[in-house]
Amino acid sequence: MRQLCKGNVAVVKGAILAGCRGYYGYPITPASEIAEAAALYFPQVGGTFIQAESEVAAINMVYGAAAAGVRAMSGSSGPGLSLMQEGMSYLAGAELPCVIVDVMRGGPGLGNIAPEQSDYFAMVKGGGHGNYRNIVLAPASVQEMADFTMLAFDLADKYRNPAVVLTDGFVGQMMEPLDLEDREIQPPEKPWAVKGTPETRANFISSIYLETDELEEHQRRMEAKYMRAQEAEPRCEICHAADAEVLLVGYGIVSRVLLSTVEALRKEGVKAGLFRPITLWPYPSKALVEAAAKVQKVLVVELSNGQMLEDVRLALNGKVPVEFYGRVGGNVPSVQELQEQVLTRMAVAV
Amino acid sequence: MANESVIGVTDPETKSEVKSEVSSEVKSEVSPQASNDVYEPIHSKSPVFYDLYERKAELQHQTHYCPGCGHGVAHKLIAEALQELGLQDKTIFVSPVGCSVFAYYYFDVGNVQVAHGRAPASATAIKRSCPGRIVISYQGDGDLAAIGTAEIVHAANRGEKITVFFVNNAIYGMTGGQMAPTTMVGQKSTTSPWGRRPSNEGFPLHMAELLATLEAPAYIERVALSDNKNIMKARRAIRKALEIQRDGAGFSFVEILSPCPTIWGKDPVEARRWVLDKMIPTFPLNVFRDRRPEIPAGNEPPQRPVADVLGITPKAEARDVSKPKHAHHFKDVKIKIAGFGGQGVLLLGQLLIEMGMREGLEVSWLPSYGPEMRSGSAHCHVCLSKERIGSPLISHPDVLVAMNEYSLRKFAHEVASGGVILYNGASLPADFSAPDVQVVSIPASEIADKLGSTKATNIVMMGALLEETECLAPGTALSVLEDKVKKLNLLEIDRKALTAGRLFIDEQAHIGAVSQPDGFA
Numbered sequence: 107m108r109q110l111c112k113g114n115v116a117v118v119k120g121a122i123l124a125g126c127r128g129y130y131g132y133p134i135t136p137a138s139e140i141a142e143a144a145a146l147y148f149p150q151v152g153g154t155f156i157q158a159e160s161e162v163a164a165i166n167m168v169y170g171a172a173a174a175g176v177r178a179m180s181g182s183s184g185p186g187l188s189l190m191q192e193g194m195s196y197l198a199g200a201e202l203p204c205v206i207v208d209v210m211r212g213g214p215g216l217g218n219i220a221p222e223q224s225d226y227f228a229m230v231k232g233g234g235h236g237n238y239r240n241i242v243l244a245p246a247s248v249q250e251m252a253d254f255t256m257l258a259f260d261l262a263d264k265y266r267n268p269a270v271v272l273t274d275g276f277v278g279q280m281m282e283p284l285d286l287e288d289r290e291i292q293p294p295e296k297p298w299a300v301k302g303t304p305e306t307r308a309n310f311i312s313s314i315y316l317e318t319d320e321l322e323e324h325q326r327r328m329e330a331k332y333m334r335a336q337e338a339e340p341r342c343e344i345c346h347a348a349d350a351e352v353l354l355v356g357y358g359i360v361s362r363v364l365l366s367t368v369e370a371l372r373k374e375g376v377k378a379g380l381f382r383p384i385t386l387w388p389y390p391s392k393a394l395v396e397a398a399a400k401v402q403k404v405l406v407v408e409l410s411n412g413q414m415l416e417d418v419r420l421a422l423n424g425k426v427p428v429e430f431y432g433r434v435g436g437n438v439p440s441v442q443e444l445q446e447q448v449l450t451r452m453a454v455a456v
Numbered sequence: 457m458a459n460e461s462v463i464g465v466t467d468p469e470t471k472s473e474v475k476s477e478v479s480s481e482v483k484s485e486v487s488p489q490a491s492n493d494v495y496e497p498i499h500s501k502s503p504v505f506y507d508l509y510e511r512k513a514e515l516q517h518q519t520h521y522c523p524g525c526g527h528g529v530a531h532k533l534i535a536e537a538l539q540e541l542g543l544q545d546k547t548i549f550v551s552p553v554g555c556s557v558f559a560y561y562y563f564d565v566g567n568v569q570v571a572h573g574r575a576p577a578s579a580t581a582i583k584r585s586c587p588g589r590i591v592i593s594y595q596g597d598g599d600l601a602a603i604g605t606a607e608i609v610h611a612a613n614r615g616e617k618i619t620v621f622f623v624n625n626a627i628y629g630m631t632g633g634q635m636a637p638t639t640m641v642g643q644k645s646t647t648s649p650w651g652r653r654p655s656n657e658g659f660p661l662h663m664a665e666l667l668a669t670l671e672a673p674a675y676i677e678r679v680a681l682s683d684n685k686n687i688m689k690a691r692r693a694i695r696k697a698l699e700i701q702r703d704g705a706g707f708s709f710v711e712i713l714s715p716c717p718t719i720w721g722k723d724p725v726e727a728r729r730w731v732l733d734k735m736i737p738t739f740p741l742n743v744f745r746d747r748r749p750e751i752p753a754g755n756e757p758p759q760r761p762v763a764d765v766l767g768i769t770p771k772a773e774a775r776d777v778s779k780p781k782h783a784h785h786f787k788d789v790k791i792k793i794a795g796f797g798g799q800g801v802l803l804l805g806q807l808l809i810e811m812g813m814r815e816g817l818e819v820s821w822l823p824s825y826g827p828e829m830r831s832g833s834a835h836c837h838v839c840l841s842k843e844r845i846g847s848p849l850i851s852h853p854d855v856l857v858a859m860n861e862y863s864l865r866k867f868a869h870e871v872a873s874g875g876v877i878l879y880n881g882a883s884l885p886a887d888f889s890a891p892d893v894q895v896v897s898i899p900a901s902e903i904a905d906k907l908g909s910t911k912a913t914n915i916v917m918m919g920a921l922l923e924e925t926e927c928l929a930p931g932t933a934l935s936v937l938e939d940k941v942k943k944l945n946l947l948e949i950d951r952k953a954l955t956a957g958r959l960f961i962d963e964q965a966h967i968g969a970v971s972q973p974d975g976f977a
C-alpha cells in the first residue's frame with residue numbers, strides 16, 4: 107500500500123530493504139532527514155547508525171563497514187561530499203561497494219541550501235584523486251529515491267565500486283506516495299570481506315599497489331569493469347521522442363519540469379520530447395544518439411552552468427545542434443520559462 | 457654495526473625478535489642459516505606473523521623497518537599478545553598511513569589498510585559490523601595526533617570497543633622527517649629546521665593525557681621502547697589493552713614512545729637512549745586510565761520487523777480504505793499554501809496529499825525549507841492529479857491559501873487567471889486587488905479561536921478549500937484527521953473547524969457574496 111514519504115526518508119527505507127545495515131553520516135541541509143531517518147530506523151532492524159564527527163570520518167566509517175562486508179551508506183550535500191572525496195577514491199581503489207547520497211544544494215562554498223545540480227562534475231567525473239569512476243543514479247521522485255537506492259546497492263556490489271545517488275534539495279524534501287514491497291533483499295556473499303573469522307583471516311583490503319606494474323594492472327582491471335558497466339548499465343527514460351523535433355534533456359527535478367514542459371508544448375503543437383538520463387555514469391549515450399537522431403535541436407536544461415551538457419555533446423558529437431539553458435543559485439525554471447526558451451529557439455531554427 | 461649493537465642491549469627474548477623482525481640491509485648480509493648457527497633463538501617468530509612476507513615484493517624474510525625501529529618491536533609485542541590470548545583468528549588489523557602502512561605484510565590476521573588518520577573511524581565501523589571481533593587501530597603520531605585528531609578523539613569518546621596502538625616517534629618517519637605534533641620543543645625536523653619553536657609550532661601534543669580527559673575510555677597507558685624494563689612494561693600494557701577489548705570492556709589505548717633511528721640520525725642504541733633521556737621527560741610514562749567504565753545504556757531501541765519499521769502494510773492486511781466516491785472534476789489542481797511558520801502551513805499541505813492519495817490521485821508536496829522557514833514564513837506546493845505529476849514546483853497555482861497578509865501580497869500575482877485565493881482574514885486589505893482571480897476572505901483564525909484553538913486555523917481553511925473547490929471529499933478529510941490527530945479533544949476541535957470552514961463558504965455563496973468558481977470544471 108502506498109505511504110506518503112519524503113524523498114530523503116525514502117532513501118533510508120529503500121536502503122533498509124536492500125539489506126543495508128550501516129549508516130554513517132553527518133547532518134547537512136537539505137540532506138539531514140536521511141541521517142534522521144537512519145537514526146530512527148537502523149537501530150530497530152539490527153543496523154548501526156553513527157553520527158560521525160565529520161563527513162571525513164563518515165566516509166571512512168563506510169569504508170570500514172564495507173571492508174567488513176556490510177552494505178553501508180552515507181548521505182550528505184555539496185560541502186559534505188567535498189570532504190568525502192578522498193575516502194571515495196580509497197573505496198574505489200580498494201574496490202569496496204557502498205552507496206553515497208548527494209542531495210545537491212547551491213554552491214560553490216557554503217552557497218545556499220536551495221536545489222542545484224552543480225555537483226555533477228564532482229560525482230560523475232569522480233571528484234577524488236586517481237583513475238576511478240562512481241556509478242551515479244539520478245532519481246526524480248520519492249519512489250525513485252527508494253528504488254534507485256536499492257539499485258545502487260546492487261550495482262555497487264556487482265562492480266565492487268561506490269555508487270552515488272545524485273539528487274537535489276527538491277527531490278529530497280518533497281513528499282509523494284511511496285510503494286514498498288515487503289521483500290528484503292539478501293545482500294550477496296562477500297568472500298573477500300574481512301570479518302575477523304578464521305575463514306576470512308587471509309583477506310586483505312587495500313588500495314596500495316606499490317609497484318608501478320602492479321598498479322597499472324590493478325587500474326586496467328578497474329577499467330575493464332567500468333567498460334562492462336558502460337555496456338550493461340546505462341538507463342534512461344524517454345517520453346514523446348518518436349516524432350519530436352526538439353529533444354529536451356534533463357535529469358532529476360529538472361526532468362519533472364521538462365515533462366510538464368513537453369506536455370505544454372505539445373498542446374501548442376510543438377513536437378517536443380524528453381530524454382532523461384537515469385544513470386549519469388555510465389551515461390546513456392547510445393540511447394541519446396538514437397533519441398536525437400531525427401530531432402532538429404537538443405536543449406539541455408540543468409540547475410548548473412552546463413555540466414551534464416558536456417556528456418550530451420560528447421554523445422551527440424556534433425550530429426545535432428545542442429543548446430543549453432541553465433538556472434543556478436537555487437532557482438528552478440518554471441514550465442512557462444522553459445516553454446519560452448524552446449519556442450524562441452525553435453523559431454530561430456525553423 | 458648499528459644493528460649488532462641493538463641486539464647487544466636487548467634481553468635474549470627481544471634479541472631474537474629484533475634480529476628477525478627489525479632487520480635491515482646490514483642484517484640481510486647474514487643468512488638465516490648463519491644466524492641460526494650463531495644464535496640459539498629462544499623464541500621463534502610468533503605464528504601471528506606470516507612465515508614469509510609474501511605481500512612484500514622482495515626480501516620476504518625480513519621487515520621493511522629500519523634497524524632499531526620501534527615499529528618492529530611494537531609489532532612483535534602485539535603479535536605475541538595476540539598469540540598468547542588466542543585471538544589470531546578473531547583479529548582485524550587496521551593499518552594506517554605512515555611507516556607502518558605495510559603492517560599487513562606481517563600480521564597473519566584480517567587486514568584492512570585505510571586512509572591517513574582515519575583508522576579510528578574505519579575501525580569503529582569494522583567493530584560495529586563485527587562486534588565480537590578484535591579490531592586494532594595501529595597509528596603513528598602524524599596519523600593519529602595531526603591529520604586524524606578528530607577521529608581518535610571521537611572514537612575514544614564514543615568508547616568504541618577497539619584497541620589503539622599509538623606509536624609516537626616524535627616525527628613523520630615515512631615522509632622523511634617532517635615535524636610531527638609530538639615533535640619536542642627544540643627538536644629539529646625538515647619542517648622545523650631551527651628546532652620546534654612553540655612560538656611558531658606550538659607545544660607537543662600529549663595524546664594519552666588528552667584522551668584521559670574523556671569519560672568513556674577504559675584504559676590509557678603510555679609506555680616506551682627505551683630499554684628492556686620498559687619494553688617489558690609495554691608488553692604488559694599491550695596485552696592488557698587487548699584483554700580489555702576481548703572482554704568487551706571498552707576503548708583501550710596504548711601510546712608507545714618509539715625510536716626512529718633513521719630520521720633522528722642516531723644509531724639504534726643512541727635512539728633508544730634518546731627515548732629514555734629526552735622523550736620520557738616530555739611524555740611521562742603512566743597509566744592514565746584503568747577502569748571498567750559504567751556506560752549507561754539509555755533507552756534501548758525496540759527490535760521490530762522491517763516491514764513494521766518502514767510502515768509497509770502488507771497488501772492483504774491493508775485496511776480497506778475504500779476510495780470515497782468523489783468525482784474529481786479536474787485533470788490536476790495546483791495549490792500553494794503560504795503563511796507564517798507555526799500556522800500549520802506545511803501540515804495542511806500534507807493533509808491534502810494524504811487525502812488525495814486515499815482518493816486514488818497522484819499527489820506531490822514540495823515545501824519551502826531552511827532559512828526561509830527560519831525567517832518565519834513557510835509555504836508548500838501541493839499537486840493533485842489524475843495523471844503522473846510532472847513538475848511538483850508550482851509557478852501558477854490554481855488555488856492560493858494565504859494564511860496571512862504577507863503571503864497574500866507576496867503570492868497573489870502568481871495565481872493562474874480564473875484561480876482562487878483563500879485568505880485568512882476578516883476582510884481583504886483595502887488596497888488589495890487581484891484581477892481575473894476570485895478572492896475569498898475567511899476569518900479562519902477567529903473561527904478557530906472561538907472553537908477553542910487557533911491551531912485549528914489551517915483546518916478551517918481546509919474546510920473552506922474543500923467547499924470552494926470541491927477538489928477532495930470532506931469525508932476523506934474527516935478520516936484523515938481521525939487517523940492523524942491523536943488527541944481526542946484536538947480532533948473534536950478539528951472536526952468542528954472543518955465544518956465551520958465549509959459552512960462559511962456555503963453561507964457566503966448563499967448570500968451571494970461570492971460566485972461559485974468554475975475553475976475546476
Ligand SMILES: Cc1ncc(C[n+]2csc(CCOP(=O)(O)OP(=O)(O)O)c2C)c(N)n1
Nearest residue numbers: 553554555572596597598599627628629630
Ligand atoms: C591525506 C594525506 N596527506 C599526507 C600524506 C602523506 N603522509 C604519508 S605518511 C605521513 C606521515 C606519517 O607520520 P606518522 O604518522 O608519524 O608515521 P611514522 O611514519 O612516523 O610511523 C604523511 C604526511 C598522505 N598519505 N595522505
Ligand code: SF4
Nearest residue numbers: 521522525555629716
Ligand atoms: S623511518 Fe623511522 S619509523 Fe620509519 S621505519 Fe625507519 S626507523 Fe622506523
Ligand SMILES: [Mg+2]
Nearest residue numbers: 596597627629
Ligand atoms: Mg611518527
